[in-house]
Amino acid sequence: MLSDRELALKSVQLRRQTLLAISHAGAGHTGGGLSCLDILNVLYNRILNVSPATAQSPDRDRYVQSKGHAVEALYTVLADRGFFPAADLDTICHYQSHYVGHPTRHIPGIEMNTGALGHGLPICTGMAIAAKLDAKPYRVFTLLGDGELAEGSNWEAAMAAAHYHLDNLTAIIDHNTLQISGRTRDVCSNEPLDEKFRAFGWAVKVINGHDFAALTDALSHPAEPGKPTCVIANTVKGKGVSFMEDVAKWHHGVPSETELQQALAELAAAEAKLKEVA
C-alpha cells in the first residue's frame, strides 16, 4: 500500500493531470475536481477492491460518483490505476470521444452514468440492497457534493438506506461549502449536515477531506453495524492552486494559458517540497 507521503505526491501529480485534461477539453469542473481529488486518491489506492482485471467481478466494490461533474478528476484517477491509457485524457469532450463531460459506463471503471444531481445515493442504495440480498461482502460508495444535497431524492434514499440497515453503504460528502452561485449556506443552507444524517439514522464521521490518514480510517470499514455511514469530508474547493482555492467562480472555470502555467508552477513547487521532505 502507498504511504501517506506517496499518496500526497500522487495527489499533486493527479491535480496536474486534471488541470491539463480540463485545459485540453476547454471545459470542465475545476474547483470540485480538485476538492475531491484526495478522496478519490484514497478510495482507489487504499479502499476499493477494484482493478482493471476485476472490473466485471460480481464481488467488486461499487463506486458511483453522484457529483458527476467532477469527472476529470475521476478519469485521471482511473487512468492512473490503469483502467485506460492516460493519453485518452486528452480527448475528454472532443468530437466523437467516448470521454463525455460526465461519467458514462462506456469508460472502463465507471459503474453508472451520472451527471444530473441527486441520483447516486438512490442508485447506491439499490446496489447495497442487492449485496445484502445476495449475501455478498462488497461495499458500495458514493460521492456527493454538499450543494447537491438540496436535491430531495438524496433524502428519500437516506431514509431507505437506514430503514434497510445498509452498513455496506458509505456516502461521502465533498463538503467544500461552495456551489456554482456561492456559499451553500447562502444559496439555501443545508447545515447542520451531521445532525441531519444522524437524524436520518446514519452513522456520521466528520473529517478533514485532505488528510489521507483520516480518510483511510473513515473509509476502511463501516462506522457502525446496522447503519449506513456518512463521511462528511471537509474540503477546499480548488485545493492545491492558491488562486482557485475557495473561490466559487472556479466551479466550472477553465484556466487561461497563463493561469494554467501559474497553477502548474505551484504544483511543481509542492511536488519538490514533498520530495525534499523525503
Added chain:
Amino acid sequence: MSAPAPSMYTPAAKAMAEKLSLKMGRANLDEFAATLMELAKANPNIVAVTSDSRGSGKLGPFGQALPKQLVEVGIAEQNLVGITAGLAACGKKSFGVSPSCFLTARSLEQIKNDICYSDVPATLIGISSGVSYGALGTTHHSLHDLAVLRAIHNLIVIVPADNFETREAIRFAAQSPKPVFVRFGKAPMYDLHEPGTRFTPDQAIQIGNGNDFAFLATGETVVHAVLAAGQLESQGLKGRVLSVPTIKPLDTAAILKAGHECRALITVEEHSVHGGLGEACAAVLMQAGIRVPFRIIGMPDEDTITGAQADIFRHYGISMEGLSQSMATLLAAK
C-alpha cells in the same frame, strides 16, 4: 351509498362481444401480479420494488410468499427508480412497480439517466395507467407517459391489450437485457386473441384481414376497436384491427401494410393525442409517402372530463359505438 360504476360496454357492445365469442378475462393488473409471482418463484433473482404500491400493484400475495424478493421504499418514486436501477446494475432482475402517473412524471429523470442511459436490465411497471383512476382526476392520469418515454433512447415501451399480451410482455421483460416499460390498467379485459397467437415484442398482432378500414389501437382501447370492427362488418364493411402492444420499437411494416391496403386508418389510444401511438403512426405513413384518410383518437389537449374510466372513454369516443361512427364518417368523407 356510492353510485354503481358505469359499465365500459353498452348492452349492444356486450352482445357484439358475445357474437365475436370474446370471453371476459381478468384485469391486466391481476395477470401481471400472477405472472410476476410465477416467474419470481422460479427465479429468486427477480425483485419487485414498490413505493407503498404493493396493494395497488396487487403484490400483497407476492410480498407474503416471497418477502425477500420485495423491496418497499415508501412513497418515494424517484428513489424507487434509482433503487430499481441499482439492483439491476448489481445483477438483480428488478421490477419497479408504481402508478404510471407518478412513475413517469416525478421520476422521469431517473428513468432517463439511471435506467435508460446507464442501460441496466430493469423493468418499470406503470400500473393504473391512462385514465384508470377515472374521477380521481388529472393528478392520477398518465396521458403523457408514452409521449415522454418515446423520446427517451433505449427503452422498450409495451402497452398490452389483454391478459395474453400482458403475460407475454412480463415474460419478455423478465429475460430482457434491455430496459422495458409496461403500462396497463385495472379493469377486467376481454381475451382478444386466438389460442396459439404469437407475441413478439416488436410486432403488432392483426385481428381480421379486411381492407375497407384499419384500426391501429393499443392497450385497453383495442377491445373497443375489435367490437367496432364487428359492428362495421354487420354494416357490410370488412376491415382489420392491429393491436399494437409495443409503442417502441414500432412495427412499421404492419402500419405501412395497413396504409397500403386499407381505405382509411384510425389510431386509438388511452393517451393524449399528442406524442403517442397516433402521431407515431402518422410519422411512419407520411415519411413513406402514404396518403390515406387518417384520424387520431385519444384524449384531446384539454382538461380531461370528470368521470369513471368508462365515462371518459365514452365521452371521447373510445367505445364500439364511437369508433364505428368515427370510421364511417372518415370513410364517407373520402
